[in-house]
Amino acid sequence: MKRHNIQLNEAGELHHFLDVEGLKRELLVNILDAAESFTSVKAQQVKKVPLLRGKAIVNLFFEPSTRTRNTFELAAKRLSADTLNVNISTSATSKGETLLDMLNNLEAMHCDMFVVRHAQSGAAHFIAQHVAPHISVINAGDGSHAHPTQAMLDMFTIRRHKGAFADLKVAIVGDILHSRVARSQIHALTTLGVTEVRVIGPKTLIPDDTASLGVHIYHDIWEGLRDVDVVIMLRLQKERMSGALLPSEHEYFKLYGLSPEKLAIAKPDAIVMHPGPINRGVEISSEVADGPQSVILEQVSNGIAVRMAVMSILMGQTFGKEKGASE
Amino acid sequence: MKRHNIQLNEAGELHHFLDVEGLKRELLVNILDAAESFTSVKAQQVKKVPLLRGKAIVNLFFEPSTRTRNTFELAAKRLSADTLNVNISTSATSKGETLLDMLNNLEAMHCDMFVVRHAQSGAAHFIAQHVAPHISVINAGDGSHAHPTQAMLDMFTIRRHKGAFADLKVAIVGDILHSRVARSQIHALTTLGVTEVRVIGPKTLIPDDTASLGVHIYHDIWEGLRDVDVVIMLRLQKERMSGALLPSEHEYFKLYGLSPEKLAIAKPDAIVMHPGPINRGVEISSEVADGPQSVILEQVSNGIAVRMAVMSILMGQTFGKEKGASE
Amino acid sequence: MKRHNIQLNEAGELHHFLDVEGLKRELLVNILDAAESFTSVKAQQVKKVPLLRGKAIVNLFFEPSTRTRNTFELAAKRLSADTLNVNISTSATSKGETLLDMLNNLEAMHCDMFVVRHAQSGAAHFIAQHVAPHISVINAGDGSHAHPTQAMLDMFTIRRHKGAFADLKVAIVGDILHSRVARSQIHALTTLGVTEVRVIGPKTLIPDDTASLGVHIYHDIWEGLRDVDVVIMLRLQKERMSGALLPSEHEYFKLYGLSPEKLAIAKPDAIVMHPGPINRGVEISSEVADGPQSVILEQVSNGIAVRMAVMSILMGQTFGKEKGASE
Numbered sequence: 001m002k003r004h005n006i007q008l009n010e011a012g013e014l015h016h017f018l019d020v021e022g023l024k025r026e027l028l029v030n031i032l033d034a035a036e037s038f039t040s041v042k043a044q045q046v047k048k049v050p051l052l053r054g055k056a057i058v059n060l061f062f063e064p065s066t067r068t069r070n071t072f073e074l075a076a077k078r079l080s081a082d083t084l085n086v087n088i089s090t091s092a093t094s095k096g097e098t099l100l101d102m103l104n105n106l107e108a109m110h111c112d113m114f115v116v117r118h119a120q121s122g123a124a125h126f127i128a129q130h131v132a133p134h135i136s137v138i139n140a141g142d143g144s145h146a147h148p149t150q151a152m153l154d155m156f157t158i159r160r161h162k163g164a165f166a167d168l169k170v171a172i173v174g175d176i177l178h179s180r181v182a183r184s185q186i187h188a189l190t191t192l193g194v195t196e197v198r199v200i201g202p203k204t205l206i207p208d209d210t211a212s213l214g215v216h217i218y219h220d221i222w223e224g225l226r227d228v229d230v231v232i233m234l235r236l237q238k239e240r241m242s243g244a245l246l247p248s249e250h251e252y253f254k255l256y257g258l259s260p261e262k263l264a265i266a267k268p269d270a271i272v273m274h275p276g277p278i279n280r281g282v283e284i285s286s287e288v289a290d291g292p293q294s295v296i297l298e299q300v301s302n303g304i305a306v307r308m309a310v311m312s313i314l315m316g317q318t319f320g321k322e323k324g325a326s327e
Numbered sequence: 328m329k330r331h332n333i334q335l336n337e338a339g340e341l342h343h344f345l346d347v348e349g350l351k352r353e354l355l356v357n358i359l360d361a362a363e364s365f366t367s368v369k370a371q372q373v374k375k376v377p378l379l380r381g382k383a384i385v386n387l388f389f390e391p392s393t394r395t396r397n398t399f400e401l402a403a404k405r406l407s408a409d410t411l412n413v414n415i416s417t418s419a420t421s422k423g424e425t426l427l428d429m430l431n432n433l434e435a436m437h438c439d440m441f442v443v444r445h446a447q448s449g450a451a452h453f454i455a456q457h458v459a460p461h462i463s464v465i466n467a468g469d470g471s472h473a474h475p476t477q478a479m480l481d482m483f484t485i486r487r488h489k490g491a492f493a494d495l496k497v498a499i500v501g502d503i504l505h506s507r508v509a510r511s512q513i514h515a516l517t518t519l520g521v522t523e524v525r526v527i528g529p530k531t532l533i534p535d536d537t538a539s540l541g542v543h544i545y546h547d548i549w550e551g552l553r554d555v556d557v558v559i560m561l562r563l564q565k566e567r568m569s570g571a572l573l574p575s576e577h578e579y580f581k582l583y584g585l586s587p588e589k590l591a592i593a594k595p596d597a598i599v600m601h602p603g604p605i606n607r608g609v610e611i612s613s614e615v616a617d618g619p620q621s622v623i624l625e626q627v628s629n630g631i632a633v634r635m636a637v638m639s640i641l642m643g644q645t646f647g648k649e650k651g652a653s654e
Numbered sequence: 655m656k657r658h659n660i661q662l663n664e665a666g667e668l669h670h671f672l673d674v675e676g677l678k679r680e681l682l683v684n685i686l687d688a689a690e691s692f693t694s695v696k697a698q699q700v701k702k703v704p705l706l707r708g709k710a711i712v713n714l715f716f717e718p719s720t721r722t723r724n725t726f727e728l729a730a731k732r733l734s735a736d737t738l739n740v741n742i743s744t745s746a747t748s749k750g751e752t753l754l755d756m757l758n759n760l761e762a763m764h765c766d767m768f769v770v771r772h773a774q775s776g777a778a779h780f781i782a783q784h785v786a787p788h789i790s791v792i793n794a795g796d797g798s799h800a801h802p803t804q805a806m807l808d809m810f811t812i813r814r815h816k817g818a819f820a821d822l823k824v825a826i827v828g829d830i831l832h833s834r835v836a837r838s839q840i841h842a843l844t845t846l847g848v849t850e851v852r853v854i855g856p857k858t859l860i861p862d863d864t865a866s867l868g869v870h871i872y873h874d875i876w877e878g879l880r881d882v883d884v885v886i887m888l889r890l891q892k893e894r895m896s897g898a899l900l901p902s903e904h905e906y907f908k909l910y911g912l913s914p915e916k917l918a919i920a921k922p923d924a925i926v927m928h929p930g931p932i933n934r935g936v937e938i939s940s941e942v943a944d945g946p947q948s949v950i951l952e953q954v955s956n957g958i959a960v961r962m963a964v965m966s967i968l969m970g971q972t973f974g975k976e977k978g979a980s981e
Binding site: 434 | 931
């Protein structure tokens with residue numbers, strides 16, 4: 001599909017990172033391997049590498065975010081890039097400038113990468129379709145569509161704990177319908193060869209076409225968690241609670257919240273993941289979130305290495321390789 | 328006039344950059360030449376030079392701006408300076424501190440340069456009159472008075488396309504009355520020796536004393552654009568439309584908006600400029616803005632090099648020259 | 655008391671800097687000496703040292719502040735650290751995340767230091783009690799409790815002007831009751847061996863237990879200022895004026911505002927200090943604030959060196975010493 005080719009340059013290398021869907025396993029493994037090389041950076045005395053020195057990376061956040069923006073900014077700084085935070089609400093778009101004019105202007109300032117978060121699905125693709133050829137775009141979350149760097153840091157965390165993907169059983173629990181994270185995770189897990197991906201949630205929160213993604217659907221969490229190696233809890237957007245889609249928070253926790261009892265259904269060495277920020281007592285109990293099987297904070301930590309990996313791959317600058325050098 | 332001498336140090340070198348008016352041609356040419364030396368920086372592998380390493384540059388924006396603030400911040404970072412964005416609305420002035428006390432405090436923190444934007448004409452001059460001798464001030468736009476770095480990046484763009492200034496015919500079209508950009512452009516063009524500067528606009532938007540600046544006034548754009556080499560369109564502040572000064576947007580475009588038909592009156596190789604952000608269909612048609620004669624995005628791009636040039640000249644740090652070294 | 659030990663590591667070295675109270679004189683002198691070594695940095699051509707290169711320092715300001723945040727940010731940049739400004743109001747806490755979850759996430763991003771300002775007394779202690787062992791916390795002001803870096807820059811300024819502390823008479827004038835600055839100053843002054851610390855203010859603004867801190871209380875400023883070497887004026891929070899605690903601003907200035915006449919009671923070479931921002935004509939007259947005995951702007955300037963000192967001591971990185979190198 002043409003929609004995905006936009007992520008690759010003519011040599012088949014990643015130029016944008018918009019969506020896990022449609023990318024080959026090899027490219028995903030490349031990201032995980034590059035991230036592995038960066039985990040040593042954080043341990044060394046000075047946590048910086050000069051790979052992206054002189055590059056200008058623009059954070060274009062049309063939707064508020066602390067965690068994601070901070071990890072992208074820290075990742076960029078550790079690669080020695082210059083960062084620019086563009087506050088959209090105070091930008092010239094409020095003077096009637098179109099989004100494309102704003103992008104063209106940022107391009108003309110010789111920026112090298114846009115990290116985009118937007119409430120609308122497809123926004124990062126739209127931007128990637130319109131930027132100049134030398135600019136790379138990273139999708140940092142668009143509507144309920146995709147959040148590929150989150151999915152890749154989750155894959156990185158799983159690989160660190162479980163090694164090979166092939167024999168794993170992974171369950172994703174919660175509001176699949178509205179979750180860009182779940183969508184990207186499903187594509188990443190299946191591409192990386194996970195045998196069995198399960199999604200667990202109430203009927204109102206699982207889209208009708210979910211089965212076509214090659215996953216197994218469970219509405220009963222006690223059944224769905226049986227023998228899984230990895231439990232991925234999704235954040236429950238509290239603003240959905242007011243509608244007809246969900247019962248009360250208390251009721252939701254009783255049915256789908258991860259308690260020690262429910263976790264006991266999974267394999268004894270199962271790991272528990274969550275993209276954060278967590279709603280304690282809604283989708284996950286504090287006992288589990290802070291317990292020995294939780295790797296939630298490791299995910300945040302791995303987010304830096306994975307984003308450093310994606311940024312340097314897009315810029316063609318990874319350890320021991322330099323895009324263009326041999327071209 | 329003493330008001331302009333404040334920009335120069337005792338050696339006659341630029342110490343502040345507040346206004347093009349009153350500066351000698353040689354100083355303006357110096358800025359253009361220094362900017363030329365920085366255009367190679369953006370092309371090289373690493374876009375940074377260490378000229379201002381350890382200098383602290385404060386963005387003091389009392390008026391919102393994305394484009395101008397971003398280009399100053401990027402220019403400073405490419406010179407390896409540290410930047411500080413002072414958010415005026417949350418600053419201590421809201422605790423009843425005076426502006427001068429705030430400036431004194433920033434000085435005491437050993438900041439080296441203030442980049443000032445303010446809604447009031449004269450604000451940057453006022454600040455320059457009161458800062459400590461080691462601090463340089465750049466006017467990034469004050470009221471309807473001056474915007475000298477914008478004018479210089481326009482001159483740089485013209486020189487790159489047209490070479491010598493002497494034989495050019497340049498037209499500035501639109502709301503001259505409220506435009507700090509136009510005022511600075513007129514001074515820069517006449518100082519650099521442009522033969523014929525024309526201003527074009529409705530009577531209500533051209534100040535009475537404009538002719539005294541040595542320009543030709545046209546109210547009929549079809550007449551004013553005849554045979555010009557450069558067309559500079561001004562942004563129409565939409566908030567002026569509500570008053571009695573202007574007809575409707577549609578009417579304005581019909582009379583003064585730059586359409587392909589009107590542009591055909593100019594020389595065939597005329598370039599079209601605009602300081603941005605543009606109002607498509609108000610002062611300029613999309614066909615012209617995105618057309619082959621438009622250099623609007625080049626202007627943005629040149630803005631980085633010109634601001635790097637101004638910053639390093641004020642700090643006495645240009646390639647091959649170091650202020651104080653020989654004194 | 656255990657409450658203070660939290661600031662020290664097992665080797666008795668500073669690990670957090672939360673409060674002057676309970677710290678030994680030697681540790682305070684260490685900070686002053688380190689700050690002395692940094693005052694040369696600001697004078698040298700390039701004002702940067704690479705001591706904290708690769709460290710990530712997070713500004714966590716729950717309360718607005720320009721001056722303090724700017725000096726911490728500049729100090730961090732001059733030490734070559736990366737800085738991250740976390741805007742609390744837009745952070746995930748607004749999505750229902752707890753403060754501790756937010757801190758844990760920042761920790762997981764491998765941040766090294768939190769600079770915390772909070773309206774509630776004890777907030778920085780609370781955070782220090784809960785962060786991971788590798789993270790240092792600096793209290794940049796918590797409620798009416800403590801503001802230790804402000805107190806230390808004041809001590810540094812006094813030492814530069816007066817040399818030894820032992821024989822000094824120091825007066826602190828104003829709203830002692832609500833002042834975190836005063837509280838930290840009193841502890842610093844007495845720890846450093848100042849003979850006579852006086853506090854001067856109306857009964858309503860001096861807490862009942864003040865005498866137990868080893869200071870002398872004066873309600874008559876004409877008496878309290880007699881023969882002092884140092885006069886420290888406190889900022890009057892104008893929002894207190896509306897209550898019953900204070901008369902009008904005009905009345906306050908007449909009684910406790912520092913005028914040239916009142917200053918004449920002090921020693922002829924007494925210095926005048928103020929943490930800023932100043933209320934001209936309320937707690938201090940412009941004549942005094944801008945006069946020859948005022949060292950108010952020197953305080954701001956010294957704030958950079960003192961904060962660089964504290965940051966590098968906490969990170970175990972001072973000139974000629976490297977924590978962990980010999981361990």
